[in-house]
Amino acid sequence: MSAGIDLENVCCDFGTFRAVDDANVSIRPGEFFSFLGPSGCGKTTILRMISGFIEPTAGVIRIGGQDVRGKRPNQRPTALIFQNLALFPLMPIWENISFGLEVRGVDKATRRRKAEDLLRLVDLPDAADKMVSQLSGGQKQRVAIARALAVEPSVMLLDEPLSALDLKLRQHMRAELRAIQKRTGVTFVYITHDQGEALAMSDRVGVMSQGRIQQIADPREIYNTPVNGFVASFVGENNIFEGRAGAAAGGMAAFDTEEGRFRARLAPEAEGKPVKLYVRPEHTVLTAAPGTENSVPVTVAEVSFEGPFIAVLARTAKGRAIVSEIRNDGQATVPQMGAAMHASFAAERAALLPDASVRG
Amino acid sequence: MHKFRLGLSHLYMGLFLLYLLLPLVVMSGAAFNDSKLPSIVPWKGWTTMWFSEMIADQRMMVAFRNTLLVAVAVAVLAIVVGTAAAILVNSISGRLRTALYGMMISTILIPGVVIGISTMIMWTKLGNAIGTDFILFKPGLHLSVLGQVSYIAAMVMLLVLARLQSFDAGLEEAALDLGASHAQVMRRILLPHLYPAIGAGAAVAFFQSIENFNVTQFTRGGADTLTVYVFSKVRSGITPTINALAFLLICITLVLAAVYEVNRRRRARAEAARLAQARRAEAEEGIGAA
Amino acid sequence: MQDMIRRYGPGLTLIICLLVAFWLVMLVIVPNITLLEQSFRPYLPVAEIGGPRDTYSLGNYMKVLDGTVEKSLLGISFTIPVHVYTFFLTIFYSILVTFICFLLAYPLAYYLAKIVSPKSLPTLLLMLFIPLWVSEVLRAFAWWIILAFKGPLNAMLLGIGLIDAPIRWTNMGYTGVVVGLIYTYVLFMLFPLYNAVQSLDTNQIEAAEDLGAPWWKIHWKIVLPHSKPGIASGSVMVFMLSAGSLLVPSILGSTTSQWFTQTIDQWFKDALDWNTASAYAFLLLILCTLFVTVALKLFRVRLSDIAK
Ligand SMILES: Nc1ncnc2c1ncn2[C@@H]1O[C@H](COP(=O)(O)OP(=O)(O)OP(=O)(O)O)[C@@H](O)[C@H]1O
Ligand SMILES: [Mg+2]
Numbered sequence: 001m002s003a004g005i006d007l008e009n010v011c012c013d014f015g016t017f018r019a020v021d022d023a024n025v026s027i028r029p030g031e032f033f034s035f036l037g038p039s040g041c042g043k044t045t046i047l048r049m050i051s052g053f054i055e056p057t058a059g060v061i062r063i064g065g066q067d068v069r070g071k072r073p074n075q076r077p078t079a080l081i082f083q084n085l086a087l088f089p090l091m092p093i094w095e096n097i098s099f100g101l102e103v104r105g106v107d108k109a110t111r112r113r114k115a116e117d118l119l120r121l122v123d124l125p126d127a128a129d130k131m132v133s134q135l136s137g138g139q140k141q142r143v144a145i146a147r148a149l150a151v152e153p154s155v156m157l158l159d160e161p162l163s164a165l166d167l168k169l170r171q172h173m174r175a176e177l178r179a180i181q182k183r184t185g186v187t188f189v190y191i192t193h194d195q196g197e198a199l200a201m202s203d204r205v206g207v208m209s210q211g212r213i214q215q216i217a218d219p220r221e222i223y224n225t226p227v228n229g230f231v232a233s234f235v236g237e238n239n240i241f242e243g244r245a246g247a248a249a250g251g252m253a254a255f256d257t258e259e260g261r262f263r264a265r266l267a268p269e270a271e272g273k274p275v276k277l278y279v280r281p282e283h284t285v286l287t288a289a290p291g292t293e294n295s296v297p298v299t300v301a302e303v304s305f306e307g308p309f310i311a312v313l314a315r316t317a318k319g320r321a322i323v324s325e326i327r328n329d330g331q332a333t334v335p336q337m338g339a340a341m342h343a344s345f346a347a348e349r350a351a352l353l354p355d356a357s358v359r360g
Numbered sequence: 361m362h363k364f365r366l367g368l369s370h371l372y373m374g375l376f377l378l379y380l381l382l383p384l385v386v387m388s389g390a391a392f393n394d395s396k397l398p399s400i401v402p403w404k405g406w407t408t409m410w411f412s413e414m415i416a417d418q419r420m421m422v423a424f425r426n427t428l429l430v431a432v433a434v435a436v437l438a439i440v441v442g443t444a445a446a447i448l449v450n451s452i453s454g455r456l457r458t459a460l461y462g463m464m465i466s467t468i469l470i471p472g473v474v475i476g477i478s479t480m481i482m483w484t485k486l487g488n489a490i491g492t493d494f495i496l497f498k499p500g501l502h503l504s505v506l507g508q509v510s511y512i513a514a515m516v517m518l519l520v521l522a523r524l525q526s527f528d529a530g531l532e533e534a535a536l537d538l539g540a541s542h543a544q545v546m547r548r549i550l551l552p553h554l555y556p557a558i559g560a561g562a563a564v565a566f567f568q569s570i571e572n573f574n575v576t577q578f579t580r581g582g583a584d585t586l587t588v589y590v591f592s593k594v595r596s597g598i599t600p601t602i603n604a605l606a607f608l609l610i611c612i613t614l615v616l617a618a619v620y621e622v623n624r625r626r627r628a629r630a631e632a633a634r635l636a637q638a639r640r641a642e643a644e645e646g647i648g649a650a
Numbered sequence: 651m652q653d654m655i656r657r658y659g660p661g662l663t664l665i666i667c668l669l670v671a672f673w674l675v676m677l678v679i680v681p682n683i684t685l686l687e688q689s690f691r692p693y694l695p696v697a698e699i700g701g702p703r704d705t706y707s708l709g710n711y712m713k714v715l716d717g718t719v720e721k722s723l724l725g726i727s728f729t730i731p732v733h734v735y736t737f738f739l740t741i742f743y744s745i746l747v748t749f750i751c752f753l754l755a756y757p758l759a760y761y762l763a764k765i766v767s768p769k770s771l772p773t774l775l776l777m778l779f780i781p782l783w784v785s786e787v788l789r790a791f792a793w794w795i796i797l798a799f800k801g802p803l804n805a806m807l808l809g810i811g812l813i814d815a816p817i818r819w820t821n822m823g824y825t826g827v828v829v830g831l832i833y834t835y836v837l838f839m840l841f842p843l844y845n846a847v848q849s850l851d852t853n854q855i856e857a858a859e860d861l862g863a864p865w866w867k868i869h870w871k872i873v874l875p876h877s878k879p880g881i882a883s884g885s886v887m888v889f890m891l892s893a894g895s896l897l898v899p900s901i902l903g904s905t906t907s908q909w910f911t912q913t914i915d916q917w918f919k920d921a922l923d924w925n926t927a928s929a930y931a932f933l934l935l936i937l938c939t940l941f942v943t944v945a946l947k948l949f950r951v952r953l954s955d956i957a958k
Contacts, residue, residue, distance in 0.1 A: 073537045103540040103541065134637045136638055380781050384784060617780060
């Protein structure tokens with residue numbers, strides 16, 4: 001039913017421009033896998049190579065272990081959900097959903113039955129005879145999913161399917177998509193530039209930048225131990241310090257900055273490379289007395305109340321901004337503007353990371 | 361806007377409509393005048409005699425049938441060729457597209473006389489060169505059809521191309537992705553989207569063919585079409601049978617125009633209702649999700 | 651092309667290309683090349699075709715210069731070959747028709763685009779379209795009735811006392827032809843103009859009014875320049891149709907009006923000399939191409955804009 005996908009050294013060039021560079025990833029059967037990255041980083045291109053609309057310039061793509069080179073989209077066991085859904089406006093909903101069956105020569109009664117089953121699955125039981133223009137955005141979304149499921153694909157490819165919806169509905173559909181994926185067991189390859197979406201829905205995430213896959217890991221690992229500065233900044237906020245790393249010992253290293261000497265984690269593969277120090281605002285604490293390690297005296301410059309947390313922007317004597325987030329548990333004390341305090345962070349929470357890996 | 365000028369502009373519109381429609385009324389009116397000459401003055405009394413004479417006019421009936429045959433053939437060919445041309449132009453780009461497109465629309469600007477003579481000469485010469493007596497290579501209405509198609513196809517092409525530009529090529533990809541063959545994509549996705557334009561193209565081609573004179577005149581051999589027949593009648597002895605014919609044609613036009621208008625309004629209403637429903641669904645969803 | 655094969659598959663792509671090739675090659679290019687080739691051959695009895703006398707020459711084109719007439723213009727009298735004279739008169743009157751059509755259609759186009767209420771617009775447009783669906787020959791015939799010596803126009807003018815004796819409208823040189831051509835083709839000027847004016851942002855007009863510009867200045871400085879593409883396509887259409895018309899000059903022409911298409915028709919149908927007819931037809935084609943090119947250059951628009 002569901003199949004894995006392997007990309008081995010896949011490249012894609014448009015003229016002299018390399019849109020995807022040496023992509024290697026192995027997506028497991030039944031997995032919910034997301035590609036996350038900024039606009040133009042090559043996400044859609046990867047998806048279109050898997051579905052067969054573009055042939056890779058180099059490398060091999062396997063679906064369910066089979067090399068799919070030269071196979072046209074209609075010969076691959078994939079179903080693509082388009083960025084703009086691409087529902088057929090001139091067909092009623094049930095014909096839209098059963099189109100894939102119609103072209104396979106399935107008779108009308110069976111098609112109709114199947115369409116109604118799928119409409120129940122996506123929670124739209126009464127829509128069979130409506131036209132596409134009668135549906136709302138969220139309903140169209142579900143129809144597109146039902147249409148893709150109708151051909152019983154072993155892989156579903158979704159290209160930013162929720163980007164057209166408003167915030168509330170988007171969050172609702174996240175849960176729904178995830179539920180449908182679990183129910184059907186089909187491999188989902190999901191594309192998004194929204195980190196929240198990717199982290200909340202996926203079994204694993206591949207973060208991309210400029211045509212390169214930067215890191216492949218499960219959402220926690222992506223957030224907690226990003227492999228480079230790009231991943232760290234794309235997935236969440238950071239306080240960043242420039243400086244020079246000393247020798248590593250036991251995975252930790254000293255880091256000299258103009259604010260003083262810090263200690264932070266240093267991965268073995270980053271040793272010897274130029275690195276910066278990254279620490280999340282929620283791991284940065286502000287106290288009246290100096291912290292036990294990695295502590296800098298600061299002055300509170302700005303306090304903004306965000307609801308679930310309070311963001312405090314403080315400045316060092318050299319003018320560097322440091323942000324600290326305090327969880328709003330109802331009794332948290334908010335620092336006063338202009339107060340002199342100390343910012344500090346635990347060495348285990350801070351990482352010394354190189355910049356993104358780039359082509360060439 | 362100045363009141364006086366506004367009134368003046370309404371007046372001008374009225375006069376212009378009068379200018380356009382009055383000649384048609386005069387022509388229709390003459391069909392009922394009991395006078396040997398087609399005119400409304402002097403009025404010699406009411407008659408429907410010219411209609412019965414028209415029906416009795418064998419040559420006119422033959423010409424009428426020929427006209428319909430030619431028009432249908434032209435419409436079919438022009439639709440096929442014009443649609444293919446539109447699809448081709450729409451899916452290529454660069455220099456080739458500019459050149460092809462330019463050549464296609466320039467056919468509209470070639471004088472009918474030139475099309476008629478060149479079509480006639482080419483096919484008869486081709487027949488002589490091959491040394492065949494096959495009917496295709498002799499003067500006749502089939503050459504009129506080919507000549508007319510040569511520029512009417514461009515009109516269909518323009519209509520279809522305009523419609524194609526509103527087509528989302530993603531739909532084709534979606535259908536292919538769902539396993540459809542290229543032929544199925546064409547039949548189920550692309551052509552249905554183009555049908556309104558193809559229909560309009562068929563109507564335009566049909567009427568253009570009916571009113572064509574120049575091309576037909578040079579290619580028809582001995583056969584008559586309505587336009588050619590009316591022309592020869594006007595030049596020689598006119599009887600008001602022509603007016604009777606004109607009256608009928610104008611009536612048909614009016615009926616078609618009315619049908620079109622009613623249809624247009626109905627479709628606009630249906631579309632508005634659908635959009636309203638989508639908006640309602642959208643609103644409910646907002647409440648449901650919140 | 652690669653893109654097209656991907657979209658429609660090799661089979662359909664081939665069919666589409668063949669259909670277009672049939673149209674452009676068999677119905678357009680080859681006929682016109684044949685026309686050109688034929689125009690350089692002499693008119694010979696069937697037996698001599700392909701014989702020693704069947705050689706290329708400019709003979710057919712030189713026939714334009716045969717037979718001269720005495721004419722005077724602005725007090726200067728001169729002789730001019732008949733066919734050249736016809737040729738120039740055809741151009742002159744076609745331009746006249748085009749110009750009058752523009753004068754008639756422009757206020758109306760502006761009215762339809764900017765003044766009339768949007769509700770009654772579709773109905774008005776439909777009414778304007780009706781004459782377009784009635785065939786050209788009948789439109790010319792209608793004016794033949796109206797302009798007849800004992801016809802309604804004379805009757806009306808006599809009735810209101812504007813004239814004392816009926817006028818022979820269709821025997822006043824090109825009067826009948828011009829009247830007929832204007833009536834037949836004015837709509838081909840109106841619709842492109844309407845489209846062009848319509849695309850003008852009404853705010854621009856209102857801003858100009860607000861700044862105190864008089865109405866004629868608004869038209870001269872804002873509406874007209876904006877409508878250039880529409881004027882160009884309307885003019886090209888009307889000129890081509892007028893210069894190429896055979897029906898209207900044949901029906902509404904007088905003994906002293908000769909249209910160039912009629913000359914071609916006579917070579918083809920009466921003299922049965924297809925070769926000379928070809929040469930003349932080719933001259934007409936060149937004239938038209940020239941006119942379109944000049945008009946496009948003058949108005950700085952492209953051929954592809956015309957087609958809208
Ligand atoms: N057919 C093409 N020809 C040339 N360049 C292309 C083509 N398709 C994509 N590109 C380029 O490749 C790069 C990656 O495009 P892609 O569509 O994969 O980005 P994306 O990550 O999906 O972005 P978005 O989030 O905006 O959809 C872009 O810079 C784009 O300009
Ligand atoms: Mg994309």
